[in-house]
Amino acid sequence: xxxxxxxRVNGETYTLALEPNVTLQEVLREHLGxxxxxKGCDGGECGACTVLMDGMTVNSCLVLAMxxxxxxxxxxxxxxxxxxxxxxxKAFHELGAIQCGYCSPGMILSAKALLDRNPNPxxxxxxxxxxxxxxxxxxxxxxxxxxxATAFSIREAAREG
Amino acid sequence: xxxxxxxxxxxxxxxxxxxxxVDESTTALPMAGGSxxxxxxxQGIATPERLVxxxxxxxxxxxVEREGTLRIGALATLRKIADSPLVQQQWPLLAQAARxxxxxxxxxxxxxxxxxxxxxxxxxxxxSRFWRQSRPPCLRMGGAQCYVVAGSDKCYALHCxxxxxxxxxxxxxxxLVSASGERIVALDDLYSDLGPDAIHLKPGEILTExxxxxxxxSGFGVYLRYSDRPxxxxxxxxxxxxxxxxxxxxxxxxxxxxxxxxxPKPLRLRRGEEVLRGQKLNRAVISEFVETxxxxxxPIPYIYHLPEHKRRVVRNxxxxxxxxxxxxxxxx
Numbered sequence: 001x002x003x004x005x006x007x008r009v010n011g012e013t014y015t016l017a018l019e020p021n022v023t024l025q026e027v028l029r030e031h032l033g034x035x036x037x038x039k040g041c042d043g044g045e046c047g048a049c050t051v052l053m054d055g056m057t058v059n060s061c062l063v064l065a066m067x068x069x070x071x072x073x074x075x076x077x078x079x080x081x082x083x084x085x086x087x088x089x090k091a092f093h094e095l096g097a098i099q100c101g102y103c104s105p106g107m108i109l110s111a112k113a114l115l116d117r118n119p120n121p122x123x124x125x126x127x128x129x130x131x132x133x134x135x136x137x138x139x140x141x142x143x144x145x146x147x148x149a150t151a152f153s154i155r156e157a158a159r160e161g
Numbered sequence: 162x163x164x165x166x167x168x169x170x171x172x173x174x175x176x177x178x179x180x181x182x183v184d185e186s187t188t189a190l191p192m193a194g195g196s197x198x199x200x201x202x203x204q205g206i207a208t209p210e211r212l213v214x215x216x217x218x219x220x221x222x223x224x225v226e227r228e229g230t231l232r233i234g235a236l237a238t239l240r241k242i243a244d245s246p247l248v249q250q251q252w253p254l255l256a257q258a259a260r261x262x263x264x265x266x267x268x269x270x271x272x273x274x275x276x277x278x279x280x281x282x283x284x285x286x287x288x289s290r291f292w293r294q295s296r297p298p299c300l301r302m303g304g305a306q307c308y309v310v311a312g313s314d315k316c317y318a319l320h321c322x323x324x325x326x327x328x329x330x331x332x333x334x335x336x337l338v339s340a341s342g343e344r345i346v347a348l349d350d351l352y353s354d355l356g357p358d359a360i361h362l363k364p365g366e367i368l369t370e371x372x373x374x375x376x377x378x379s380g381f382g383v384y385l386r387y388s389d390r391p392x393x394x395x396x397x398x399x400x401x402x403x404x405x406x407x408x409x410x411x412x413x414x415x416x417x418x419x420x421x422x423x424x425p426k427p428l429r430l431r432r433g434e435e436v437l438r439g440q441k442l443n444r445a446v447i448s449e450f451v452e453t454x455x456x457x458x459x460p461i462p463y464i465y466h467l468p469e470h471k472r473r474v475v476r477n478x479x480x481x482x483x484x485x486x487x488x489x490x491x492x493x
Contacts, residue, residue, distance in 0.1 A: 001168070020169030020212070023199075042162050043200045044267055045393055056240070056269040062196050063270070066169050067216060110265065131392035132264025 007068055009034070010078030018065050025049045025060035028075060036076035036105045040134075047133035050106030051075050057113045057132070076105035079112065087150045088112055097146040099137035107133045111147045119155055123148070162203040162289065168211040172218055175369055179340045181213045183365030191215055191367055193236055194270040196263075197279060205290040206302070207280075215274075221369065222272075224248065231255075231373040235274025239263070239324070242273060252373055254327045254382030254401060261386055262323035264393045273324055274368045277335060277348070281318035281359050281425060282395060283309060284464045301357045309462060316357045317461050321422040326401035327384050329419035329429050333373045339366035352426045359425075377415045380405035381489040383482045387474045396422040397466055398474045402482035404437065406490045413437045413487070418479065423460045423471050430454040433479070442487045451479045 002017040009032065016031055025042075028034045028051070037060055040048030044059040051060045052074035079086035088108050091097070098104050107130055114121055114129035121129070126147050127140075135143060168187065172178035182189045190209040192198055193216070201207035215221060215236055222236040224245050231252055233242065242248055243259040262268060262276065285299050285308040298304030300316050307313040325348070333348045341363070351360055362368075376382060382403040386396040399421040407414035416437035421427040433454025440446045460471035 003169075019166065021164035021166050023164065043203060044196055044264075047264065047266060050266055053269075057266045058269050059196070059266045062199050062267075064169070064195065064199070064214075066171075067195070067214060113265075128392075129265060132266040134393075 003066065005065055005069065007065065007073060008071065009073045010075060016065075020064065020066050022065045023061055024051065024053075024058075024063040024065050024068055024073070027065045028060060028073075034075050034077050038102050038105060040102070045134075046103075047106045047110065048103055050109050050133060052109055052113060055113065055116060057110050059132075074109070076108060079108065086112070087154055088115070088147070091146040091150040091153070092143070095142055095146040095149060097138060097142040103133055103135040103137075107135065107143055111150070114147070115151055115154065119151060119158075121147075121151060164199065164202050165205070165208065167202075167209060169214065170211060171214045171216075174218055175221070175338050175367060176340070178213050178215055178218065178367055179338065179365045181211070182367070183340065184211070187211045189213055193272040193275040194238065196267050196271045197275060201280065201287070204288060205293075206286060215367070226251070229375045233273055233371045233373070235277075235368050235370060236272050239268040239271050239273065239276065240265075242324075243268065252331065252376060254331065254376065254384055254403065255324065255373065257382070258323045258327045258384040258386075258399075258401070261384065263395075267393075273371055276322045276324045277328070277351075277371065278360055278368055279320060279322040279325075281316075281357055282321050283316075283318040285309065286318060315355050317355065317425055318357055319422055319425055319461060319463065320352065320359050320427050321395040321399075322427070323384075323386060323396055323399055323421075325427045326399045326419040326421040327382065328371065328373065329421075329427055330382065330401040330403050330417040331373050331376055332417070333371055335368050336370040336372065337362065337366050338369045339363050343369075345372070349429060355425050376403060377405040377417075379490065380415060381486045383486045383489070385478045385482045387478060397463060398423050398471060398478055400475065400478040400482045402479070402486050404442070404483060404486040404490060407439075411441050412439055413442050414439075416483070418454060418483070420454075420458055420475060420479075423458055423475055425461065428457065430457045430479075432457055437483070442483070447480065447483055447487075450483060451476050454479050 006015045028037045038048040040046035044062045049060045187210045189211040192212045221234045223234045239259040249256045300307045309317045384401045387398040388394045401419045403417045405415040416434045418430045436450040455476045460468040
């Protein structure tokens with residue numbers, strides 16, 4: 001039996017009639033056309049479907065759309081501002097942290113959640129923050145370097161600003 | 162994998178949730194974080210016609226201390242418990258375990274109630290319909306055989322929750338609420354020895370709170386976990402140990418050791434604890450402890466992790482956990 005649900009995604013409100021068995025991942029990709037969030041294992045084990053819910057990373061394949069009332073969802077599409085890439089996106093792009101790109105949206109959002117609460121993470125803290133995101137291409141080295149570089153440049157910009 | 166269709170109800174209170182769960186016209190399951198339940202539903206191994214979402218019940222995720230007892234609402238997420246200053250300072254063993262479970266994403270959703278009540282796991286059971294179609298159904302799925310213990314007429318699925326060995330070592334209790342009242346049960350008494358139902362709950366009964374008494378003062382707790390990867394996966398073995406030095410500073414006044422994920426039922430290793438109590442923890446005593454404690458455990462294989470291998474792992478974890486805990490109490 002469909003129910004009307006209002007979702008807040010990337011600052012916009014969407015009102016949809018949904019069955020209870022629809023996951024947040026399905027809403028984002030199939031109902032809202034936001035296909036930046038990827039479908040990997042569909043079971044919470046790979047992190048490709050990672051989105052931010054009230055600033056915290058979650059596997060969107062494990063969240064019922066019905067359970068997102070009152071929450072702010074951020075997808076990878078919500079990171080760029082006015083046509084400008086988020087510093088994390090730029091760093092991933094410029095430092096070769098993206099190969100096939102499938103893990104990248106989830107990886108970047110996990111990194112964002114980390115940097116939002118810890119602007120000066122150690123390498124260990126970065127590894128822990130992305131420990132729920134699997135990458136089969138890169139071997140993680142450039143991903144970690146891109147996150148470190150972004151943290152550094154954000155701190156530098158804050159100092160000069 | 163699409164979720165099957167179900168009726169979705171949001172409970173506004175524990176009483177309402179209990180009523181929603183007891184309905185003869187439908188099969189109903191409670192949902193907390195949903196991080197395990199939804200996977201089981203996608204795989205076709207959990208088939209409730211109705212889900213009762215407990216997430217909207219106010220106050221059910223509180224973490225407070227009252228008269229020395231830590232009271233954690235069943236809906237408190239593992240993330241919230243790991244980050245709680247109260248838990249980190251006074252019950253650091255529990256914070257340790259909550260921080261190690263699963264992945265960051267899952268810890269943001271998974272609850273302690275869900276972890277304590279975790280459905281028992283088996284390599285031949287926790288698989289998609291497609292995978293399970295390749296062989297006749299196992300006992301738990303209504304078939305005639307167990308693929309883990311050949312010839313058995315019982316299900317040997319394992320309880321793999323990270324927070325449970327620490328909670329056992331801390332001698333935690335849980336509060337269970339139903340329409341006919343509430344009861345407080347020691348975690349040690351909660352679990353069945355064998356079988357797919359880890360916990361015997363009355364119809365419409367919900368676990369609402371985990372109650373953790375003060376740990377032994379100036380005792381030190383360590384949780385060690387063995388898994389196929391450092392994150393995401395469930396543990397293949399988990400050991401929690403608390404040791405406390407006596408007044409003299411030389412002997413072990415108290416020791417509590419628990420193991421999980423190796424057997425269907427998480428266990429306190431009381432005979433091993435007896436070996437440590439009152440003794441100076443030198444190499445010989447700890448070796449005797451490891452041998453005695455390891456013998457209390459009858460490991461069940463998990464795919465290629467055969468019982469001998471698991472026993473070796475448990476010995477190593479017991480040794481490391483007790484040595485580390487003993488070292489740390491030195492510096493207290």
